Amino acid sequence: MRAFSYERATSVEAAAKAAARNPEAKFIAGGTNILDLMKLEIEQPSHLIDVNGLGLDTIEKTSDGGLRIGAFVRNTDLAANETVRRDYALLSRALVAGASGQLRNKATTAGNLLQRTRCPYFYDPNQPCNKRQPGSGCSAIGGFTRQLGVVGVSDACIATHPSDMAVAMRALDAVVETTGATGEKRAIPIADLHRLPGDTPHIETVLERGELITGVVLPKPAGGKHIYRKVRDRASYAFALVSVGAVVHPDGTGSIAIGGIAPKPWRIEAAESELPKGARTASAILLADARPTEHNRFKVDLVERTLGAVLAEARG
Amino acid sequence: MEFDKPATTNPIDQLKVVGKPVHRIDGESKTTGRAIYAYEWHDPKVAYAYGYPVGSSIAKGRVLSIDSAAVRKAPGVLGVVTTLDVGDLEKGKYNTAKLFGGSEVQHYHQAVAVVIAETFEQARAAAALIRIDYAAEKGRFDLKAEKTSAKTPEPSTEPESAAGDFQAAFSAAPITLDAEYTTPDQSHAMMEPHASIAAWNGDEITLWTSSQMIDWWRTDLATTLGIEKEKVHLMSPFIGGGFGGKLFLRADAVLAALAAKKIGRPVKVALPRPMIPNNTTHRPATIQRIRIGAERSGKITAIAHESWSGDLPGGGPEPAVMQTRLLYAGENRITAMKLATLDLPEGNAMRAPGEAPGLMALEIAMDEMAEKLGMDPIEFRILNDTQVDPENPERPFSYRDLVGCLKLGAQKFGWDKRPRTGTKREGNWMVGMGVAAAFRNNLVMPSGARVKLDAEGTVTVETDMTDIGTGSYTIIAQTAAEMMGVTVDKVAVQLGDSRFPVSAGSGGQFGANSATSGVYAACVKLREAITAKLGINSTDVVFEDGQVKSGSRVVSLAEAAGPDGLVGEDTMEWGDLTKTHQQSTFGGHFVEVGVDVATGETRIRRMLAVCAAGRILNPITARSQVIGAMTMGAGGALMEELSVDTRHGFFVNHDLAGYEVPVHADIPHQEVIFLDETDPYSSPMKAKGVGELGLCGVSAAIANAIYNATGVRVRDYPITLDKLLEKLPDVA
Numbered sequence A: 001m002r003a004f005s006y007e008r009a010t011s012v013e014a015a016a017k018a019a020a021r022n023p024e025a026k027f028i029a030g031g032t033n034i035l036d037l038m039k040l041e042i043e044q045p046s047h048l049i050d051v052n053g054l055g056l057d058t059i060e061k062t063s064d065g066g067l068r069i070g071a072f073v074r075n076t077d078l079a080a081n082e083t084v085r086r087d088y089a090l091l092s093r094a095l096v097a098g099a100s101g102q103l104r105n106k107a108t109t110a111g112n113l114l115q116r117t118r119c120p121y122f123y124d125p126n127q128p129c130n131k132r133q134p135g136s137g138c139s140a141i142g143g144f145t146r147q148l149g150v151v152g153v154s155d156a157c158i159a160t161h162p163s164d165m166a167v168a169m170r171a172l173d174a175v176v177e178t179t180g181a182t183g184e185k186r187a188i189p190i191a192d193l194h195r196l197p198g199d200t201p202h203i204e205t206v207l208e209r210g211e212l213i214t215g216v217v218l219p220k221p222a223g224g225k226h227i228y229r230k231v232r233d234r235a236s237y238a239f240a241l242v243s244v245g246a247v248v249h250p251d252g253t254g255s256i257a258i259g260g261i262a263p264k265p266w267r268i269e270a271a272e273s274e275l276p277k278g279a280r281t282a283s284a285i286l287l288a289d290a291r292p293t294e295h296n297r298f299k300v301d302l303v304e305r306t307l308g309a310v311l312a313e314a315r316g
Numbered sequence B: 001m002e003f004d005k006p007a008t009t010n011p012i013d014q015l016k017v018v019g020k021p022v023h024r025i026d027g028e029s030k031t032t033g034r035a036i037y038a039y040e041w042h043d044p045k046v047a048y049a050y051g052y053p054v055g056s057s058i059a060k061g062r063v064l065s066i067d068s069a070a071v072r073k074a075p076g077v078l079g080v081v082t083t084l085d086v087g088d089l090e091k092g093k094y095n096t097a098k099l100f101g102g103s104e105v106q107h108y109h110q111a112v113a114v115v116i117a118e119t120f121e122q123a124r125a126a127a128a129l130i131r132i133d134y135a136a137e138k139g140r141f142d143l144k145a146e147k148t149s150a151k152t153p154e155p156s157t158e159p160e161s162a163a164g165d166f167q168a169a170f171s172a173a174p175i176t177l178d179a180e181y182t183t184p185d186q187s188h189a190m191m192e193p194h195a196s197i198a199a200w201n202g203d204e205i206t207l208w209t210s211s212q213m214i215d216w217w218r219t220d221l222a223t224t225l226g227i228e229k230e231k232v233h234l235m236s237p238f239i240g241g242g243f244g245g246k247l248f249l250r251a252d253a254v255l256a257a258l259a260a261k262k263i264g265r266p267v268k269v270a271l272p273r274p275m276i277p278n279n280t281t282h283r284p285a286t287i288q289r290i291r292i293g294a295e296r297s298g299k300i301t302a303i304a305h306e307s308w309s310g311d312l313p314g315g316g317p318e319p320a321v322m323q324t325r326l327l328y329a330g331e332n333r334i335t336a337m338k339l340a341t342l343d344l345p346e347g348n349a350m351r352a353p354g355e356a357p358g359l360m361a362l363e364i365a366m367d368e369m370a371e372k373l374g375m376d377p378i379e380f381r382i383l384n385d386t387q388v389d390p391e392n393p394e395r396p397f398s399y400r401d402l403v404g405c406l407k408l409g410a411q412k413f414g415w416d417k418r419p420r421t422g423t424k425r426e427g428n429w430m431v432g433m434g435v436a437a438a439f440r441n442n443l444v445m446p447s448g449a450r451v452k453l454d455a456e457g458t459v460t461v462e463t464d465m466t467d468i469g470t471g472s473y474t475i476i477a478q479t480a481a482e483m484m485g486v487t488v489d490k491v492a493v494q495l496g497d498s499r500f501p502v503s504a505g506s507g508g509q510f511g512a513n514s515a516t517s518g519v520y521a522a523c524v525k526l527r528e529a530i531t532a533k534l535g536i537n538s539t540d541v542v543f544e545d546g547q548v549k550s551g552s553r554v555v556s557l558a559e560a561a562g563p564d565g566l567v568g569e570d571t572m573e574w575g576d577l578t579k580t581h582q583q584s585t586f587g588g589h590f591v592e593v594g595v596d597v598a599t600g601e602t603r604i605r606r607m608l609a610v611c612a613a614g615r616i617l618n619p620i621t622a623r624s625q626v627i628g629a630m631t632m633g634a635g636g637a638l639m640e641e642l643s644v645d646t647r648h649g650f651f652v653n654h655d656l657a658g659y660e661v662p663v664h665a666d667i668p669h670q671e672v673i674f675l676d677e678t679d680p681y682s683s684p685m686k687a688k689g690v691g692e693l694g695l696c697g698v699s700a701a702i703a704n705a706i707y708n709a710t711g712v713r714v715r716d717y718p719i720t721l722d723k724l725l726e727k728l729p730d731v732a
């Protein structure tokens, strides 16, 4: 870990400005991801801006019946919130399927959205990695790729976004609210937050330098059955091989996002109108552009089978 | 004392303390944080420095140059020791890969430098500034690809065995099986990382470390540093797990010693977790071929087990065929091991080496064979039980009750309710049961101890035995208490210090039986010293209630000790009973699993182990060993695998996020039953090892249960869902 200076931000605007001023600055929220990465020098900020004191840790109804979740609401608190459990149960279920109790107590809404990939080559600083060191090459391609992505990937990077929470938010049509360096506010649909790698896998989101996530807004409750099915090699404390976040209505329509297979929560709205026809048709659309490796080809089958199980559960 | 005749009645047989469920005497110090582990030794008067190791980024080749100019200028840095600075060091007797020194790189993350600074953080930050030039060479990293080049290893590894005419019998057998199985490389993944503190005093060194085998480490550290063994003092009283990963001297000890020498101050070095899987040893992968031929009645007439594994030059094979020499009858048999040269990190002992991966294969093969024969797998095993070494029928087992384990287990587990293959469903779960035999040889090692009696009547045991979480402290206290006629609270146990008599150490499930036997021998000496001092006839003396009683004479131990105290010291040596009699431990593992019909996820629902392992010295610590081992078996069956990057030659998933071991949610209720038995051929304790037995066969029982649930036979471990998916029923 490189030596770094540290400040506690006093306001959202000041935090954004301070971050924009210093290209080597990073925000720290729960710290459960960035500190690990700093220890391995995968992240090397020379300055940390602690945003934990900014408030933004409440969950409130919006005027149009939706829900605004503060950027620094802890994952544990979000999962336990009564409104979330009642009206957005998918989100609650996805959260508790992630990490461990201790980690969820620290992890924040914003930090969770921006957590970085778990590609094992990204984690080994001896290995070339386009995401860690742009232009150095991708060691994963041609190597051990069982966990990695099958769709939305590129020749430069096949890593996945590992978040469970983000999958639920994608299916729930969340909107991410930010404040930029000059104080301007943006509302970014979660579909647009994460970028596909293309040939710049180190640029992971559309956020600009200094832009601070202040909250996430969920539209008014959509009803339906909320199911989060996370498939993994061990029963707990493991990232998803594949996960399915689903809101399914009595008529068989609904919204579906898939985790564990792509650089972002994977949702294709066109697949959803096919849901009543069953998992095979829908997953064929979801994975039309899939380019799996020999090691992770099983994920294609697994998406279809897991989606099938989720739809069956929804029919109940 | 030499143990060369079967044990007769001795003071241990009183079973006033031995065999009782005594809680760990070191438990409180552990739960209250007062047990001091290697990295935590702290003398406030000492200014410790911190060493951070640097691992090679290539798997094979040479270090050309190391530029540490930037490192030396970094804040807090006290010094750098590089592998080029120190030149070639002599390798310890027990190491295959060299740990440090010289330009040759034998494997990924081999230690190439240690950066020393005032704080850990400074050392770590500075270590990242080192620049190393390598000349990489092409290596061999893929066991499958090297299989054909594998050779018969050295005779000392006993690579081959045979009896009768296998080929003829196999060709003639009406029912045959010929199948290949694979087991992956695995990492010990113990909780406490390898860590050492070194402090020099003139030309003498004290090393606080985490070692299973004090004397092996002491010898090999002296060799590596080129000093006399007497100059090395090693301390390892508490160990946070080892599983074989701490049997042999490791790089943290060498780096700490060299770093402390360099800066003239005590230095702490711990291996960072992501460095452990590639820097240290691992269980090597195997490819195994098993052939079994049987009569229609189920009687095995031919059995062959061959295994291929790889290691660095000078290393040895994974002895995966050993149990097949002894477990089942059959007149015509062969076993053979082949060793390929691989440039991966050193393969070596891990959690029941040999039997663990060997039974993973053999016990699936037995299940497959039973099915071909249309027999119940338990009946098939019982039919082929043997009471003699099948390769040398004149050599009996000292005691063998495999059949008892299987029968009792079947009854307790409800084996009669095992469903027909692939037929039982509960919701989305396909449910099945599996069984496997457990088998592990009982090894014995010379083991010494010193037992002191003081004027307060306190008995103090000193031995360099280690407690790696197994319960050594407690069973040693029980042994001394039984022998000296006192309660456990009157016994103090001091372990893991090289100033104490050399013991068996912890490994190969030889620790408990050997080390308590050494304490037994030392107690016999102490009893003799007491009776000699009191001038009483040692044949009619009784030690009980803290007193020595002979006829009407009663003397308290405190009084007998007197102000100067008394000492007994001895080493238990072993005669040839292990040669005349095959000594092994046995068990039956029973498992019920559910497999999700859609996703192929396997979750274990119930586990039972029935063990026959001689006298159980303490049912609490023994049970704890067995359930821990069953958990390792679950890991081996379902998730544990070091994934090899065969292009660059390293284990890719080299941290605990990537290398998955079971978590609590993976482990259901576990039941353990010990058969009530004693084995007078094993030792005066009449006990045997039990720790590793608990792991042997578990993974195969799980594999067989998955087959029973799904009808899908997977022969490549671990049985992850991707290996089942294609063959599971259509659900879409």
Ligand SMILES: Cc1cc2nc3c(=O)[nH]c(=O)nc-3n(C[C@H](O)[C@H](O)[C@H](O)COP(=O)(O)OP(=O)(O)OC[C@H]3O[C@@H](n4cnc5c(N)ncnc54)[C@H](O)[C@@H]3O)c2cc1C
Binding pocket: A026, A027, A028, A029, A030, A031, A032, A033, A034, A035, A036, A051, A071, A097, A098, A099, A100, A103, A106, A107, A108, A109, A110, A111, A112, A113, A114, A115, A162, A163, A164, A165, A211, A212, A213, A214, A237, A238, A239, A240, B657
């Ligand atoms: C062992 C382990 C297991 C895990 N398992 C899972 C799992 O199964 N499923 C899962 O989904 N996750 C898992 N996680 C990841 C965990 O969810 C994330 O580490 C956590 O959500 C990150 O939140 P944080 O607040 O700690 O982020 P931090 O580490 O503080 O920050 C993460 C990133 O977000 C940036 N950031 C933080 N706040 C803001 C803001 N307001 N605006 C802009 N940028 C910001 C930081 O600069 C940093 O780059 C696991 C983590 C660990 C360590």
Ligand code: SF4
Binding pocket: A117, A119, A120, A121, A122, A128, A129, A130, A131, A132, A137, A138, A139, A140, A141, A148, A156, A157, A158, A159, A201
């Ligand atoms: S897949 Fe992406 S993160 Fe992984 S090594 Fe390649 S570039 Fe790096």
